[in-house]
Amino acid sequence: MRAVGTVLLLVILATAVAAFARNRRIPAPSLLVLAGVAAAAIPGTPAIRIPPQTIALVVLPPLLYASAEELSPRDLRTVWRPVTVLALGLVLASAAAVGVLAAAVTPLSGAMAFVLGAVLASTDPVAVSALGRRLALPGRVQVLIQAESLFNDATSLVLFKVAIAAAVAGGTVGVGHAAGEFALLAGGGTALGAAVAGLVALIRRRTTDPVLETVIALVTPYAAYVLAESAHTSGVTAVVVAGVVLGTSGHRLTDARIRLQLSAVYAVVVFLLESVVFAIVGLELPTLVRDLPPGTGNWPLQALAVAAALIALRIAWMLPLSAAVRPAEGPASWRAAGVITWAGTRGVMPLAAALSIPLTTHGGTPLPGRELVLVLTTAVVVLTLVVQGLTLSPLVNRSGLALEPEHTAREESTARTALTRAALAHVDLLTTLETHPRPALDRLRHTLTARLDSTPDDPLTPTYRDLRREVIAIQTTELRRLYDTHAISDTTRRRLQHDLDREEAGLGDG
Template identity: 60%
Template sequence: MRGVETVLFLVVLATVVATFARRLRVPAPSLLVVAGVAVGLVPGVPAIAITPEVVSLVVLPPLLFAAGEELPWRDLRAVWRPVAVLAVGLVVVSAAAVCAVAVWLTPLPIGVAFVLGAVLASTDPVAVSALARRLSLPPRVQALVQAESLFNDATSLLLFRVALSMAITVSVSWRHTVSEFAMLAVGGVLVGAFVALGAYLIRQRTEDPVLETVVALVTPYAGYVLAESISASGVTAVVVASVVLGTQATRLTTSHIRLQLGAVYETVVFLLESVVFGLIGLQLPALIHQLADVDSKWPLYALAIAATLIVVRLLWVFPLSAILQRRRGSRPSWRVPAVVSWAGARGVVPLAAALSIPLAFPDRNMVLLLTTAVIVVTLVVQGFTLAPLVGRAGIALDPSSVRQEHQRARLHLAQTGLAHLEHLAETESAPEFAVDQLRHSWQARIDRIKNQDAADPDSSAGAAYFRLRRELLHREGVELTRLYDTGVITDTTRRRIQRLLDLEHAGLGDD
């Protein structure tokens, strides 16, 4: 199966899996990994070989960028202390624990075991974001698990490089190690800020939706390549650029372009996640078939290492949470630390690190096999059980509370707009006929928002209201098509009006 055919197959597979995942209410990445493993086990399926460039250069930057843009700056500032402890301390402890277990249980020498520990030490931002996207976590918990997975790359990458140096040369200069860490972390931050500034200046000066979409898609690749070219952390550069640009989203461009960018990025993220998680699943059977002389106990090794990562994370997060809660004067609780501990899946970043190990490295195939197996185990076990754990812990946001917050915000905004309109009327700054029309329109909007039954699509009255609006929009669309078919309007006019109808229809939510 050639590369293009593989990608097309994975996209089709992901579309089918995503459909079933929504019906079964399970995370699509976990189900996609299972489907990939199942397909890889079918007799006659050719072996799939993944190159480091495909994962680290093609797939990783845009997925990291999308995850970083979802991270609110306000929530990030609130959780930076625990994030720093997790992104540094937990990564080091996890690497050491995996190294110890690998030396004790597997035939790997200590140097190679340390490389394996460094590869698997950090949680994966792509996997964590994909798993947490469908959960209604409180803002700070969501920010904590996403920020940790985004910012622990510099630590894990440093450990990985140090481990490779130790395994190959058996000597490490601590001065060189410190300077390398500074270059990885600080260099990544500076490059990310520089790329974000450049993208901001360019996007602020263009109103062409096509050009701005291209700039937005190129930005993560530019940050990654530029950082890697100066031996800085490409992942850190992409994350910093995405967080900075995410805070300026409303100032960068128009609402029209934001809608287009959102649609494009959702499509890109879906396609890339489909390919990468499907490839992870396909990679495991391929590695098993390729390694005829592999130790038959490797499944036991993988399960033991995955269990070690989970236990170490539990033993690190629970005491940290207890200390932070006591400082705030609150009573320690198991609910939040349990969810944070369980949201530690591995994924794309560890796979990219393992694939980048030199071909001549001893026991490279075993390291790659165990890394892929642990990724599959964490995505399946933690991915399928994270949502039930969130439900059992009772920390998920109440849908009615979210809906009420949304209603209050809409009401406040509508009242603000009406108050400004009245100010314009008093100062005679706008034509009277325009003020009257807008006053009626805005007052009708306020009345709809205040009427809970009409504003709530889950109620019978709300369902009838939204159904009637959709029916009216549909009739307008049919008439628009008739006007075009009979030659009354041109295709340009039809497309413009159809977009307005689509935007209004999209504002009504799902059918």
């Protein structure tokens, strides 16, 4: 019962803090971490120890899936080269740099220093998505930041496995074996994720029950993760691929009513899981510090040094790449590099990896340095979430990269006008063909014309309702055309599709 009560209190605390952060326009992850650290420092607060498999299996799949669904394949194709360079080159360079630094400034052995480097080498998709959700960044910059965090998992996992093998067994792993591990993790995870997405798409096309659709959508990320992990491939990669594929085709698999329900359910799930998991990060730091062995009292300075090294290396790596994603006639590339660098935070996934480090070596003796690796990992995660998280929005505003609200409103207004004109053209065609009663067509034409003038609609009749549904289908096709021809961004497409879904759902079943 005490565990249940602790979990309930954690949910209440995290929800209250996250709601406060939203009202004050403060990044929720940053405030949640600070609240967790403060709560853990209160005398009498129970120690929070979350098994790594709980975070990996229960928390990560739906959060990763939700982030992947937001990723536009069209925009991803424009940044795949820098994403590949970051997901491979920067991860390898970061692991090496942190490993060398940790071996020099901490009491960790060379093998455990490399374990720390592998754990902290990649940015975290959960943290990046949570922090970047409210930023008005240009499409290519936003996609680069999000795609990098989603696709660098396979590289960091291979490095982690190699480092753990060296630390636990005291041996080394060859380059050929590491390359094979990477192919298995990345390739196998991609194949299984695509297979799960294909199977789910077939099922969802034949399902019209909103409850079943919701269950299928909630089970999908867990199915992809468990199947991939059971096959010893990357569960994270499988979830990401499934999310990207299904996110692209989701509007064709279900109707408006079900899409609205799924959106609402996933919004609640993501809010609760993000709130709890970032609070856990803060709660665990004081507990881990108390378990440190003697002689490790300099861990705060060591964590600062590691975090600074990661940021400095990321800046150096980003400068030449940022020119590839800088908007036309936009700010200098160094500004884009600064924003992309500062958005690359560490988060839940490095913490889950660090917690999964074995307790003992193959000889049965305690693994030396494990406690310090856990503390340094958690401290770097807290530093990046708090420092970078609280200063990211001001940095974006000062960089000149942030899109003005007028820009987004103008694009959305132009797209709405295009959709209404497409609908009017279809009504004119129906009038010419005389396939529907003339009064209903005249009324629909009046409604659409009034919409251009922002005047309200009239009450609905059955014939008029059917015509409205037909017109919404035409508008949906026009919206897809605008997106495919790069006339609008993915954000605008999703917002307008949501509005069309609401309008269609509001017609009822009559």
